[in-house]
Amino acid sequence: MKKLALISFIEGISLIILVFIGMPLKYIWGYKIATIILGSIHGTLWLTFLYFLYLTNKEFNPGKNFIYRMLIFSVIPFGLIPMEKLIKEFDDKINKKQKEGELINA
Numbered sequence: 543m544k545k546l547a548l549i550s551f552i553e554g555i556s557l558i559i560l561v562f563i564g565m566p567l568k569y570i571w572g573y574k575i576a577t578i579i580l581g582s583i584h585g586t587l588w589l590t591f592l593y594f595l596y597l598t599n600k601e602f603n604p605g606k607n608f609i610y611r612m613l614i615f616s617v618i619p620f621g622l623i624p625m626e627k628l629i630k631e632f633d634d635k636i637n638k639k640q641k642e643g644e645l646i647n648a
Contacts, residue, residue, distance in 0.1 A: 553591040554622025556584040
C-alpha cells in the first residue's frame with residue numbers, strides 16, 4: 543500500500559504541474575514542447591499508477607468501489623488528496639484485520 547500511496551502522490555503532482563504549468567505554457571505563451579514533455583512524464587507516471595493499482599487489487603482485493611474511486615480521482619487535479627485518504631483508510635482496515643488475526647493466533 544505504501545508504494546501505491548507514493549506513486550499516486552507523484553502522479554497527482556505531475557497532473558497538477560501539467561495542468562497549471564504545461565497547459566498555460568502551451569496555450570498562452572506558445573511553448574508546445576512543454577505539454578509534450580510534461581504530458582509524456584505524466585502519462586508514464588499514470589501508467590505506473592495503474593500498474594500499482596492492479597497489483598494492489600490482486601494482493602489485497604480492496605473492492606470495485608475503491609478501484610473506481612481511485613481511477614476517478616487520478617484524472618482530477620488535486621485528486622491526490624482524496625486518494626491519500628482512501629489509501630490510508632484501506633491500509634488502516636488491513637492493519638486492523640492483521641492485528642485481530644494475530645490475537646486469534648496467539
